[in-house]
Amino acid sequence: MIDSSFPTDADVVVIGAGALGLATTFALARAGAGRVVLLDQFEPATQASARAAGLFKLLQFSEVKTRLAARSMAIVRGFEAETGVPLPFVDSGSIYAARTPQHASMVEAEVEDGRGWGVELVRIDNAEAHRLAPYLAGNNLLSAYLVPGDIYVEEPRSMLLAFWQAAERLGARVIGHAPVTGIRVEGGAVTAVETPHGEIRTPLVVDSAGVWSRIVGRMAGADVPVQPVRHHLRITSPVAGIEAKQPVVRLIDAATYVRPARGGVMYGGFEQDPLALDPETIEGFSMDKLPFDHHVNDRFRDAVIDEFPDLATTTVQEQRGGMFTMTADGMFLVGPSDAARGFWVASGCNGSGFSLSAGIGSVLAEWIVGGAPPFDVSALDPNRFATENLSDEELRGAGIWQYVNYYTPAGA
Ligand SMILES: Cc1cc2nc3c(=O)[nH]c(=O)nc-3n(C[C@H](O)[C@H](O)[C@H](O)COP(=O)(O)OP(=O)(O)OC[C@H]3O[C@@H](n4cnc5c(N)ncnc54)[C@H](O)[C@@H]3O)c2cc1C
Numbered sequence: 001m002i003d004s005s006f007p008t009d010a011d012v013v014v015i016g017a018g019a020l021g022l023a024t025t026f027a028l029a030r031a032g033a034g035r036v037v038l039l040d041q042f043e044p045a046t047q048a049s050a051r052a053a054g055l056f057k058l059l060q061f062s063e064v065k066t067r068l069a070a071r072s073m074a075i076v077r078g079f080e081a082e083t084g085v086p087l088p089f090v091d092s093g094s095i096y097a098a099r100t101p102q103h104a105s106m107v108e109a110e111v112e113d114g115r116g117w118g119v120e121l122v123r124i125d126n127a128e129a130h131r132l133a134p135y136l137a138g139n140n141l142l143s144a145y146l147v148p149g150d151i152y153v154e155e156p157r158s159m160l161l162a163f164w165q166a167a168e169r170l171g172a173r174v175i176g177h178a179p180v181t182g183i184r185v186e187g188g189a190v191t192a193v194e195t196p197h198g199e200i201r202t203p204l205v206v207d208s209a210g211v212w213s214r215i216v217g218r219m220a221g222a223d224v225p226v227q228p229v230r231h232h233l234r235i236t237s238p239v240a241g242i243e244a245k246q247p248v249v250r251l252i253d254a255a256t257y258v259r260p261a262r263g264g265v266m267y268g269g270f271e272q273d274p275l276a277l278d279p280e281t282i283e284g285f286s287m288d289k290l291p292f293d294h295h296v297n298d299r300f301r302d303a304v305i306d307e308f309p310d311l312a313t314t315t316v317q318e319q320r321g322g323m324f325t326m327t328a329d330g331m332f333l334v335g336p337s338d339a340a341r342g343f344w345v346a347s348g349c350n351g352s353g354f355s356l357s358a359g360i361g362s363v364l365a366e367w368i369v370g371g372a373p374p375f376d377v378s379a380l381d382p383n384r385f386a387t388e389n390l391s392d393e394e395l396r397g398a399g400i401w402q403y404v405n406y407y408t409p410a411g412a
Pocket of ligand 1: 015055233
């Protein structure tokens with residue numbers, strides 16, 4: 001609810017209270033960025049981020065993303081000790097595996113890159129894969145690696161609430177039901193954001209509006225080229241022998257992930273013909289209004305059932321869907337926009353925004369407060385598509401390609 005103390009001035013206004021906005025707000029408050037206000041059009045922490053599978057992975061197909069993943073995991077691991085706010089996570093590790101020669105060679109290539117970027121990876125055989133993750137049969141894996149450093153968060157909203165609580169303890173304000181309807185730009189610089197509750201004067205705005213980032217960007221005259229693409233997952237009824245600490249399993253050839261969840265397993269995957277959708281085409285769009293297709297989950301179950309035989313007898317405990325915010329090259333959009341001084345972007349999650357949010361928030365905070373990012377993040381420059389003039393059709397095609405090839409960005 002909005003109260004009479006709705007702020008009129010801020011040093012930074014963050015737009016969008018998902019994982020990226022909440023992590024950035026926490027990091028800005030921690031870095032001493034002054035009066036930090038986070039606005040959300042809905043109840044905070046209820047959109048794409050609250051629906052995530054909660055998976056964190058170190059193998060990210062790019063050095064900068066691997067670095068951000070490692071940074072995020074370090075923040076999550078140390079969060080409670082640093083802030084006093086609990087952030088429950090499971091130190092499960094993960095198994096990265098493939099059943100076809102073509103995908104096995106992709107795993108090997110990714111492992112070589114990952115090792116070069118400092119990721120610990122242990123080659124395992126079928127028997128060891130089954131011993132570590134008894135819910136995985138381990139019959140036909142041609143290549144399998146244990147990634148001991150990987151973790152997951154059982155209930156994704158718990159991480160969002162932890163960032164939120166820690167940010168407020170540090171003095172930031174998180175305000176829901178406050179849609180940003182305009183961004184004032186004067187003399188080429190951001191000067192205020194407008195909401196139905198009044199305007200907030202500010203020299204700096206961070207657009208972390210998820211699938212709505214493009215709409216928010218337009219308010220400041222910026223193109224934020226993102227393509228929303230739907231993603232589903234399913235949690236099964238309990239499975240005998242499942243324990244939370246058993247590793248997550250990623251089967252690359254089926255583009256499917258499976259992990260322990262609430263006594264059963266959670267699985268989801270990256271279909272070949274995903275639904276790409278522009279939120280502006282659905283009146284008052286929120287993730288609740290996204291059409292749901294349970295056949296997607298059925299197909300992923302069937303594609304991996306040989307390796308996960310329990311899936312033949314489980315029933316559905318929960319299914320949920322949401323949208324990824326894809327970019328044309330599969331990389332985030334992070335940093336200052338050239339469109340207006342003071343307009344910054346934290347978007348383009350490409351399906352990893354939950355797990356990389358803590359790292360991205362900390363990088364942005366260091367950059368905004370200290371004047372430079374802690375390491376080279378130019379690959380994420382939000383202005384990098386400016387000269388390409390991507391048509392909506394090209395962006396859509398490229399975004400879908402990136403989604404389909406989430407586990408195989410080198411092109412399977
Ligand atoms: C089913 C599913 C499983 C996933 N699994 C994983 C996973 O295991 N690991 C992983 O890393 N990622 C995963 N993801 C992806 C991850 O959820 C996203 O990358 C991440 O949530 C993106 O965070 P966000 O903050 O950009 O978006 P969101 O969480 O959607 O937040 C954006 C916020 O902006 C607000 N907003 C928009 N416009 C305005 C406005 N004008 N004014 C005020 N507020 C506004 C919205 O209301 C929303 O709350 C998954 C996604 C889905 C759908």
